[in-house]
Amino acid sequence: MPKILIVDDAPFIRNQLKLILEPLNFDIIEASDGKEAVEMYKKHLPDIVTMDISMPVMDGIKALSEILKYDPKAKVIMVTALGHKMRVLEAVEIGASYYIVKPFDSEKVIKSIVKVLNK
Amino acid sequence: MKNKFLMVTFIVISIISLSYIKLYENWEYKWKDENIWHKYETPGVPLENKNKILYLRYKIPDIDFEDPAIYITGTVLFFRLYVDNYLIYDNFGESYFSAKSIFKIPTDYKNRYLTLEVKSNKRDVGFFGEVLIGNEKELLRHQIIKESDRLLLISFNLFVGILSLIFSIYILILNKNLDQSKILFYMSLFSFSLALFIMGLNQTLKYFFDNPIFWAYAMDVGKYLSPIGLMGFFYYIFDYSSKKYIKWLLTLHVLLFLTISVIQIIKGPEINFYVKFVIILYSLIYADILFMIYNLYIGIFRFKDKKAYIFSISIIIVSIFTIYEIMGDYRIINWQRPYIQWSLFILLNSMIFLTINNVKELNIELSVANKILENWKDALELEVSKRTQDIKLLLDNSEEGFLAFNKDYIISEQYSKECERIFEEDIKGKNALNLIFNSIENKEFIKRIFDDIFNEKDYLRKEVYLTFLPNELKINDKYYKVKFKYIEYADLIMVILNNITGEKNLKLKIDEERETLKKIVSVVKNYDTFVLIIKEFENFIIQNINSNFQSLLGSIHNYKGIFSQFHLNKLVNDLHNIENKIINNAINKTDLEQIYNTLKVEIEKLESELGHNLDVILKIPKIKIIELEEKVKELSGQDELLTEIKKLRYKDLKDLIIPYIDYTKDLAKKLNKLISDPVIISKDDILVDPEVFFDFTKSLINIFRNIIDHGIESPEIRIDQGKSEKGNIKIDLFKENDKINIIIEDDGQGIDINKLKEIAIINNINYTSNKDLIDIIFMESISTSNEVTQISGRGLGLNIVKKEVEKLGGSIKVESVYGKGTKFHIIIPEVI
Numbered sequence: 001m002p003k004i005l006i007v008d009d010a011p012f013i014r015n016q017l018k019l020i021l022e023p024l025n026f027d028i029i030e031a032s033d034g035k036e037a038v039e040m041y042k043k044h045l046p047d048i049v050t051m052d053i054s055m056p057v058m059d060g061i062k063a064l065s066e067i068l069k070y071d072p073k074a075k076v077i078m079v080t081a082l083g084h085k086m087r088v089l090e091a092v093e094i095g096a097s098y099y100i101v102k103p104f105d106s107e108k109v110i111k112s113i114v115k116v117l118n119k
Numbered sequence: 120m121k122n123k124f125l126m127v128t129f130i131v132i133s134i135i136s137l138s139y140i141k142l143y144e145n146w147e148y149k150w151k152d153e154n155i156w157h158k159y160e161t162p163g164v165p166l167e168n169k170n171k172i173l174y175l176r177y178k179i180p181d182i183d184f185e186d187p188a189i190y191i192t193g194t195v196l197f198f199r200l201y202v203d204n205y206l207i208y209d210n211f212g213e214s215y216f217s218a219k220s221i222f223k224i225p226t227d228y229k230n231r232y233l234t235l236e237v238k239s240n241k242r243d244v245g246f247f248g249e250v251l252i253g254n255e256k257e258l259l260r261h262q263i264i265k266e267s268d269r270l271l272l273i274s275f276n277l278f279v280g281i282l283s284l285i286f287s288i289y290i291l292i293l294n295k296n297l298d299q300s301k302i303l304f305y306m307s308l309f310s311f312s313l314a315l316f317i318m319g320l321n322q323t324l325k326y327f328f329d330n331p332i333f334w335a336y337a338m339d340v341g342k343y344l345s346p347i348g349l350m351g352f353f354y355y356i357f358d359y360s361s362k363k364y365i366k367w368l369l370t371l372h373v374l375l376f377l378t379i380s381v382i383q384i385i386k387g388p389e390i391n392f393y394v395k396f397v398i399i400l401y402s403l404i405y406a407d408i409l410f411m412i413y414n415l416y417i418g419i420f421r422f423k424d425k426k427a428y429i430f431s432i433s434i435i436i437v438s439i440f441t442i443y444e445i446m447g448d449y450r451i452i453n454w455q456r457p458y459i460q461w462s463l464f465i466l467l468n469s470m471i472f473l474t475i476n477n478v479k480e481l482n483i484e485l486s487v488a489n490k491i492l493e494n495w496k497d498a499l500e501l502e503v504s505k506r507t508q509d510i511k512l513l514l515d516n517s518e519e520g521f522l523a524f525n526k527d528y529i530i531s532e533q534y535s536k537e538c539e540r541i542f543e544e545d546i547k548g549k550n551a552l553n554l555i556f557n558s559i560e561n562k563e564f565i566k567r568i569f570d571d572i573f574n575e576k577d578y579l580r581k582e583v584y585l586t587f588l589p590n591e592l593k594i595n596d597k598y599y600k601v602k603f604k605y606i607e608y609a610d611l612i613m614v615i616l617n618n619i620t621g622e623k624n625l626k627l628k629i630d631e632e633r634e635t636l637k638k639i640v641s642v643v644k645n646y647d648t649f650v651l652i653i654k655e656f657e658n659f660i661i662q663n664i665n666s667n668f669q670s671l672l673g674s675i676h677n678y679k680g681i682f683s684q685f686h687l688n689k690l691v692n693d694l695h696n697i698e699n700k701i702i703n704n705a706i707n708k709t710d711l712e713q714i715y716n717t718l719k720v721e722i723e724k725l726e727s728e729l730g731h732n733l734d735v736i737l738k739i740p741k742i743k744i745i746e747l748e749e750k751v752k753e754l755s756g757q758d759e760l761l762t763e764i765k766k767l768r769y770k771d772l773k774d775l776i777i778p779y780i781d782y783t784k785d786l787a788k789k790l791n792k793l794i795s796d797p798v799i800i801s802k803d804d805i806l807v808d809p810e811v812f813f814d815f816t817k818s819l820i821n822i823f824r825n826i827i828d829h830g831i832e833s834p835e836i837r838i839d840q841g842k843s844e845k846g847n848i849k850i851d852l853f854k855e856n857d858k859i860n861i862i863i864e865d866d867g868q869g870i871d872i873n874k875l876k877e878i879a880i881i882n883n884i885n886y887t888s889n890k891d892l893i894d895i896i897f898m899e900s901i902s903t904s905n906e907v908t909q910i911s912g913r914g915l916g917l918n919i920v921k922k923e924v925e926k927l928g929g930s931i932k933v934e935s936v937y938g939k940g941t942k943f944h945i946i947i948p949e950v951i
Contacts, residue, residue, distance in 0.1 A: 010677055012648060016684060054676045081680040081691075086564055089587055093571060098583055103637075103683045119579065 002117060003027040005046040007037040007063065008079065009055045013102070017050060017079075020106040021113070034058025038066045041074070048117055049076045050100070053087050061091050068095045075116050139190070139253020139261060140182060142233070148175045175235040179228050179252060188255035189222045189233060190262065192248030192322065197238035203231045210331070211238060219325035221258050228252075262323050269321050272464055273314050279467060280310030283474070302355045306470050309348025313463050316341030332388050339393030343376040345463070346404055353411060356426065356473055361414050368407055375399055401445055408438050426473050433469035437462045520599070520616030523606065524551035526573040528566075531611065541594055541616055555601075555614060558593040572605055572612065581605050591619070598623040636751055638686035639728055640763040645685075650733055652681060653722065660715050668706045672698065693717045769806040772852055772859065773799055775816040783823040783848065792831045797848040805852055805859055805949075811927070815947075818923040821916035822863050822943055823848075830867030830941055840938065842866065854949065859929075861945040870896065870935040893933055897921040920945075 004026045008014045014030055021028060029044055031037040035058040037051065049067065053060040060078060067074045078091045078099040088099045097116045100109050146159035151172040159166075159175065166173065179202070189200070189207070200208040202224050210218045224233075233252075251258060263270065287303035318324055319338020325331065350369040354362060375396075383392045411434055418427025440462035520541045522534035528551040538546055546554060556565050571584045585603050592601045600617040619626075642649045656678055663671055679694040693714050700706040726732055730743045747764050780797050787794045831837075831846030838844055851862040875892045878884075886892050897917050920943075924931045929947030 010681060012645075012652070012681055013684065052680075054673060056673060081676065081683055081695075085587055086561075089564070089567060089571070089584075092580075092583055092587075102680045103686060 001025060001027045002048065003029065003044060003046040004113070005029050005031060005037065005040055005044065005049045007031045007034070007040075007049060007055070007060070008052040009033055010052075013052070013079075016104055017109070020104060020109050024110065024113075034060060034063030034066075037063045038070070041067050042070055045071070047075065048113060049074065050079050050113075051076050051096075053078055053080045053084060053091065061087065061094065064091055064096055065094055075119070077112060077116055139184075139251045139257055140180060142177050142179070142250040142252055146175055146177050148173060150174075173237045175237065176232045177250070179231055179233050181229045182252075184252070184254050186255045187224050187226060187228050187252065188258050189224055190220055190249065190251040190253070190258040191222070191235075192220050192265075199236040201232075201234040201236065202228055203234075211236075218331055219329055220262060220322040221255060221326050223255060224252075259323070259326055262326065266321055266323050268461075269317050270323060272461075273317050273321065275464070276310045276314035276317065276467065279471060280307045280314060283307035283310060298355055302352060302474055305348050305351030305355065306467075306474055307348075309345055309352060309470065310467060312341045312344030312348055313467060314341070316345060316463075335391060336383075336388070336393070339391065339397075340376075340380075342397075343372075343379065343393060343400060346400070346407055347372045347376065349466070350407055352470055353414070353430075357414055357418060357424075357430075361410055361417070364410050365414065368403065368410060371403055372407075375403065404441065408434065408441070412438075426476065429469050429473060429476075433462075433466040437466045518618070521613065522546065522551070522616075523609070523611040523613045525611055526569075528552045528569065530554070537616070541597075541599070541618075543595060551612075551614070555592065555594070555616075559589070569612065573610070578607070591623075592616070632750065634686050634688055635728070636747060636764070638688075638725070639747060641685050642725060643729070644763065649685060652678075653718070653733065656718065657715075660711055660718070664708060664711050668701050668711075672701050675701070687721050690714070690717050690721050770809045771801070772805040772807050772812065772816075772861075773801040775807070775809055775812055776819065776850065776852075779816070779820055779823055780850075782820065783827060786824065786827045787831070787846075790827055791833065792827055792846060793834045793837075793844055794827070794831060794846040794848060797850060799850045799852065801852040803852075803854045805854060807859070815923040815927055818920045819863075821920050825916060826863070826865045826867065826941070830865045830869075832868050836868075857949045859947045859949055861943075861947070863943045863945075864940065866940040869937040869939055869941050870933070871937055893935065896933065897931070 002024075004021065006014050006017050006021075006028060007030075008017070009032050011032075014032075018028055029040060029046060031040045033055045034051075037049070038058070040046075041049065051060045051064055055063075058066075064076050064078070067076060072095070074095075075097045076091075076095075078088050078096045079102065080088050080099060081102045088096075092099065097119065098112050100112050147156040148159045148166065149156045150169055151174070156174075156176065191200070198208075198210050198218070199206060200222055205225060207222050207224055208218065233250075251261065253261075283303045284307040287300045287307055290303060291297065291300035315337045319334045319336075319341060321334075325334055328334075347369065350365060350372060354365045354369055379392050379396055386392065412431070415427045415431040415434065418424040419431060518537050520535060520537045522538050523531045525531070530546050530549050530551050532547050534546060542554060552562055552566055552569075556562055559565060565588070568584055568587045572581050575581045575584060582605075585605065588601075588603050590601065592599050594616070597618060597620045600619045602615040602617075604613045604615070605611075606613050659674065659678070675694055675698055679691055679698065682694065683691045697706060697710050697714060700710060722733060728743070744764065751764055776799060780799070783797055784794065826846075826848055831848075832840070832842075834844045837846065847866045849862075849864045851860070851864070853860050870893060872889060872892060875895050876886075879886055879892060879895060882895075882898075884895060884898075886895075897920075921931050924945055924947065927947045929945060931943060931945045933941060933943050935941040
C-alpha cells in the first residue's frame with residue numbers, strides 16, 4: 001500500500017484530496033506546513049508527497065528542496081491554485097515530479113499521482 | 120653489349136664444366152651372390168629388381184684434382200659409397216632419408232674403383248642421375264647451377280610466405296578484415312610449406328648442412344602442411360556450396376598432421392612416420408582435388424567466376440603433377456626428377472594473383488558500394504524532398520498551422536500555408552516567442568519553459584515542462600487551440616495551431632454552465648463548511664479592510680484555493696488579481712470592496728440557484744434538483760456530475776429515520792418511560808428517493824410508538840426484572856443482496872403469546888403456529904393492550920407499517936421473546 005503525505009495548511013483541501021484518494025487505498029499521512037512536512041517525510045518516508053506551494057512557517061518550495069536534499073529521489077507533486085504557474089515551474093526546475101492545480105479534477109489528480117508513482 | 124655478356128658467361132660456364140668429368144660409360148654391376156661383374160649397358164635405366172643387394176662400380180680415371188669429390192644424384196634411398204674398400208658414405212641405416220650428393224674422396228683415388236652398394240627394396244634399382252668426379256667446389260657450383268630452379272623457388276616461396284604473413288597480420292590489426300587476413304595467412308602457410316618441401320628435395324642445402332634426417336623431415340612436414348595452406352586458402356577465397364566439405368577436409372589435414380607429428384615426436388626420428396602414413400595424406404589430397412574440382416565446376420559453370428577459371432587451371436596442372444609424382448614415387452612410371460614444385464609454383468602464383476584480385480575486388484566492391492550509396496543517397500534525398508513536399512501539401516490543406524522552432528526560438532523554413540493566414544505574414548526565421556505568444560503578457564515565463572525543455576535531458580520531465588504551456592492562444596483576435604510537441608531527433612519544438620474561434624464562444628458558454636453545476640454540487644456537498652467559510656471570509660474582509668494588505672497575502676491565497684474548489688470562479692479571479700496587486704504593491708481599499716461585492720453577487724446567484732438563503736439549513740427544492748439534473752444531461756459526458764446531483768435528490772435512509780428518534784425520545788418522556796438514546800447503525804450508504812420513501816418512513820412512527828407504549832416497561836418493573844432502568848432501542852440499517860434491511864429492536868417485555876391466543880379466539884382468527892399468532896399484530900383493529908391508549912390507538916398502527924412496506928414491494932416480520940424484547944425486520948428491495 002503506497003504511503004502518501006498530503007501537505008496543505010487548509011484542512012478542507014486536505015480532506016478533498018483524501019476523498020479523491022480514498023478509492024486508491026493509500027496509506028495517508030498529513031502535514032499542515034512545510035516544516036512539519038519535512039519532519040514527516042524523514043520519519044515516514046512516504047512514496048509520494050502532494051505539497052501545497054504556499055503555506056505558513058515554511059512554504060512548499062522550501063519544503064520541496066529540503067525533502068530533495070534529504071532524498072534526491074523523492075516524488076513530490078506540487079499543489080497550486082490557478083495562476084501560480086511561475087512558482088510551480090520553479091518547483092519543477094528544483095525537482096518536483098509533477099503538479100496539480102486546484103480545483104481538483106479527481107480523475108486528473110489520480111492520474112498524476114499514479115503516473116508519478118510508476119515513474 | 121648483351122652479346123658480349125652472353126659470350127663471357129658461356130666461356131665461364133664452359134671452364135667450370137671442364138673442371139669435372141662425367142662418369143657415365145663403363146659401369147659394371149653384380150648382385151650380391153654373384154662373383155662376376157656384368158657390364159651395365161645403359162646406365163640410368165633401372166635394373167630388374169631381384170630383391171638383393173646390388174653393386175655398381177666404375178674405375179676412376181687417371182685425372183688430377185686438387186680437392187677430389189664425387190657428385191651423385193638420382194640414387195635410390197639406401198646406398199653405401201666406397202672407393203675400393205674405403206667406405207665414403209653409408210645410407211643403409213637411415214631409412215627413407217635421401218642423402219646428399221657431394222662426397223669427398225681420398226686423394227689416392229686414381230685407378231681405384233668407385234663402388235655403390237645399393238639396397239634394392241621393392242623398387243627397381245640403379246641410378247638415374249649424374250655421377251661426376253671433380254674438385255669439390257666446382258661440383259658444388261655445378262650442383263647450384265643444376266638446382267638453381269629449386270633454389271629460386273625456395274627463395275620465392277619464402278619471400279611470398281613472409282610477405283603474405285606480414286600482410287595477414289597487418290590486415291588483421293588495421294582493417295579488421297578477418298577473412299582477408301585468413302586468406303593471406305593460409306597462402307603464407309602454403310608458401311612456407313612449399314619452401315620446406317623444396318628445401319627437403321634440394322641437395323645443395325644438404326652440402327652446407329649435412330643432416331639428412333632434418334631435411335627429410337623438412338620435406339615431409341612441407342608435404343603435410345601444404346594441403347592445409349591450400350585448402351584453407353581455397354575455403355576462404357571461394358564461396359560455393361561444398362564449402363562445408365572443404366572445411367572438413369581442412370580439419371582432417373590438420374588432424375592428420377598433428378597426429379603424425381605427435382607420434383613422430385614420441386617415437387623419435389628412426390622411423391619416418393610421415394612417409395609411413397603418406398598414403399593417408401595422398402588419399403586426402405585426392406579428396407581435396409575432387410572437391411576442389413567440383414567447387415570450381417560450380418564456380419565456372421554456375422557462377423561464371425573468374426577466380427574459378429584461374430584457379431582451376433593451376434589445380435589441373437598440380438593434379439597432373441601430383442599424380443605423376445605419386446606414380447613416380449611408387450615406380451608405376453619411370454621418372455627422373457620431380458617437377459611437382461613447378462606445378463606448385465604455378466599454383467602459388469595463381470594464388471597470389473587471386474589474392475591480389477580479391478583485394479582489388481574488395482576495393483572495387485567498396486568503391487561500387489560507395490557509388491551505389493551515393494546514388495541511393497541522391498535518390499533518397501529526392502524521395503525525402505518529395506515526401507516533404509507531400510507532407511507539406513498535406514499540412515497546407517489540413518487548415519492547421521504547423522510550425523517548428525529551435526532553441527533560439529527561430530522558426531524553421533518548413534511550415535504549413537495556414538501559418539501565413541494565421542500570422543498574416545511570412546514567418547520563416549522569425550522569433551517564435553514574439554510571434555506566437557504575442558497576446559501573452561508574461562513572455563519571460565514562456566521563454567523560461569522553452570529553455571527548460573531544451574536544456575532538460577530527461578524526456579519525461581520535458582513532457583512536464585510542456586504542460587506549463589498554454590492550451591489556447593489568441594493570435595490576431597482569433598482563438599487557437601495550440602499543441603506543443605518536442606521533436607527529439609531535430610531538437611525542435613513543433614507547434615500545431617487550430618482555429619477554434621467559433622467553438623470558443625460556444626465552449627465558453629458551456630464551460631460556464633458546467634462550472635455553475637460544479638459549483639452547486641460542491642457547495643451542496645460541503646454545505647456546512649461552505650457556509651462557515653463564506654461567513655469567515657466576510658468577516659475577514661470587513662476586519663481587514665483597513666489593515667496592512669501585505670500581511671493578507673497568505674490568507675488571500677488560501678481563500679483563493681478554497682473558493683476555486685467551490686468553483687466560485689469570479690471570486691477566484693478577483694482574488695487572483697488582488698494577489699498580484701499585493702505582490703506589485705498596487706493594492707488599495709477599493710479592491711477589497713470590490714471583492715466584497717463580488718462575493719455578494721456570487722452568493723446571491725448561488726442562493727437563487729439553490730432556491731433559498733445560505734443561512735438556513737440546506738433544503739434544495741426538488742424541482743431545482745430535477746432542473747439541475749436535466750442541465751447535466753444536456754451537457755453530455757458528465758456522468759460524475761450526474762451522480763453527484765442524483766445524490767442531492769436521494770437521501771440517506773438514516774437521515775430520513777433520524778427525525779423519528781427525537782419523536783421517540785419525546786414520547787418516552789411523556790409516558791414516563793426511561794430510554795437510552797436510540798442507536799442507529801448504518802453499515803452502508805443507503806441512498807433512497809425521499810419522496811418515494813416518505814410515507815414509509817413516516818409509518819415507522821407506529822413501530823416506535825408501540826415500542827415505547829407497549830414494549831418498554833416502566834423503570835420499576837424493569838428493575839424488578841433485573842433489566843437496566845433505561846430501555847434500549849437499536850436500529851440496524853444495511854444492504855444485503857440488493858435489499859434494504861431495517862431492523863428495529865427493543866429490550867422491552869415482548870409480545871405475550873397467550874394474550875394473542877385470547878385475542879385470536881375473541882376475533883375468530885384461525886392459527887396454526889405461533890408465527891401466525893404473532894402476525895395478528897399487523898391486523899387491522901387489533902390491539903394487545905388492555906386499555907386503548909391515546910398513543911397507540913386501537914390497533915391501528917402496525918398494519919399501516921405493513922401496508923407501506925408492501926407498497927414498496929417489501930415485507931415485514933416480527934420476532935419476539937416474551938419478557939426479553941421484540942425485533943421488527945423490514946426488507947425492501949433497493950430498486951422499487
